Amino acid sequence: MCIQYEDLAYSAALSFATVGANNGHNGTSGVPFLNKPGVIEDFAYRSIHTGVAIGKTLTSSFYGSPHTTSFYLGCSTGGRQGLKSVQDFPEDFDGVVAGALAADFNHLLSWSGHFYAITGNSSASRFVSPEKWVTLIHPDVIAQCDGIDGVEDGIIEDPNLYFCVMKRKRREDCITEEQAEMIREVYKPFFIQRKLAFPRPQPGGENIPIMYTGELFGYTSDWFRYVIYNDSSYDVTTLGEEDWALAEQRNPFNIxxxxxxxxxxxxxxxxxxxxxGQADGIITSANSERYYEHVSSTMGLDPSQLNEFWRFFRISGMEHCSGGVGAWTDLGRSWRRGWKWRQCYGFGVEP
Structure with missing residues (x-):
């Protein structure tokens, strides 16, 4: 189960009446989605919204008076869920804290899956092992990009300042030219039918090479098998541009x-x-920036106007929701220690 009881304890210790859920299914797999559109609907929006309504009713009944304010805190998939509440159920929360936004969800899972065709499997001549991404490529990126901000401290302050991957002369004992070209392809933006679908990975996130294992990203595999095609035997190794476009078109329950x-x-x-986090190797930090710009453009508001109700913070050196060499904090929430997101990231809930 992905009910994060540690979160419930954390919030209750701060005197909040707290509600949590597993978003309608066991978050370690997409199997519960198969032939169950109601479970998909729960995951897309209904579980959080229903939990809020029930939680407010129970709180009022128990304490004899209604709540005064309500708040949401979540990261990754939990960040998307908080954003969904802001977009579709604005009365649910007075305040929302959302990290590492898994927004533009269909494109996100397609983006996560498209790396397999670039890296190849573990026997491909262009393949680079996850160990080399951590021990060779990541240090090389840091060495090239770290000083751009004027301070060499092991942190890329702003990955947008410069595209700095694999510019150095290749060392013969490290990678081949074919592998170097593969790495360059990895760092390109993701297009579907010639339209930008998702930003590039940010330099600095190579320390979590979860997309470059020589296998299709697991949650992409589950999403296409059990949701998009509703076929547990579908050959996901053949996924390509037509499949990415189909996922965008179907967009189940406006997820x-x-x-x-x-x-x-x-x-x-x-x-x-x-x-x-600017060193997020799971969801590129450029995606949250892109959504910020999307809202600014849609609502016709400049940053000073957006700041009246929305503040966006880029955390230098932080990895996915926590960790990394930057100035981050887990706010005392011990569940993040041990990378619980590995269990709950894809289809779980972070209430």
Whole structure:
């Protein structure tokens, strides 16, 4: 189960009435989605919204008076769920803290899966092992990019400042030219039918090479088998551009979470805080920046106007939701120690 009881204990210790759920299924696999559209609907939006409604009712019944304010805290998939509440259920929360936004969800899972065709499997001549991504490529990226901000401290302050991957002369004992070209391809933006679908990975996130294992990313595999095609035997190793386009088209229960108009949340004085680690190797931090720009463009607001109800923070050197060499904190929440996201990232819930 992915009910994070540690979160419930953390919030309760701060005197909050707290509600948590597993988002309608066991979050370690996409199998429960097969032939169960209701489970997909729970995952897309219904579990969180229903939990909020029930939680508020129970709180009022237990304490004899209604709640005064309600808040949400989540990261990764939990970040998307918080954003979904802001977009579609603006009355649910007065404040939302959402990290490492898994927004534009259909494109995210396609982006996560498209690396397999680039890296090849573990026997491909162009393949580079995850160990080399950590011990060779990541240090080389840091060495090339670290000083751009004027301080060599092991942290790439802003990965957007410069594209700095594999510019150095290749060493014969490290990687081949074919492998170097593969790495360059990895760091390109993701297009579907010539349209930008998702940003590139940010330099600095190679320390978590979960997309470059020589196998199709597991949650992409599950999503296409059990949701898009509803066929447990579907050969996901053949996934390509037509499949990515189909996922975008089907967008089950509007799981994309890409509405750029959040004026209803703003108008009721709701406050949103979003953050993203700049060394995130799971969801590129450029995606949260892209959503910020999407809202700015859709609502016709400049950053000073957005700041009245939404603050976005880029956390230098932080990995996926926590960890890394930057100035991050887990706010005392011990569940993040041990990388619980490995169990709950794809289809779980971070309430």
């Amino acid at each position: 994309a979470t890409w509405n750029g108009n959040i004026s209803s949340f703003r108008d009721r004085q709701g406050k949103l805080i979003a953050y993203h």
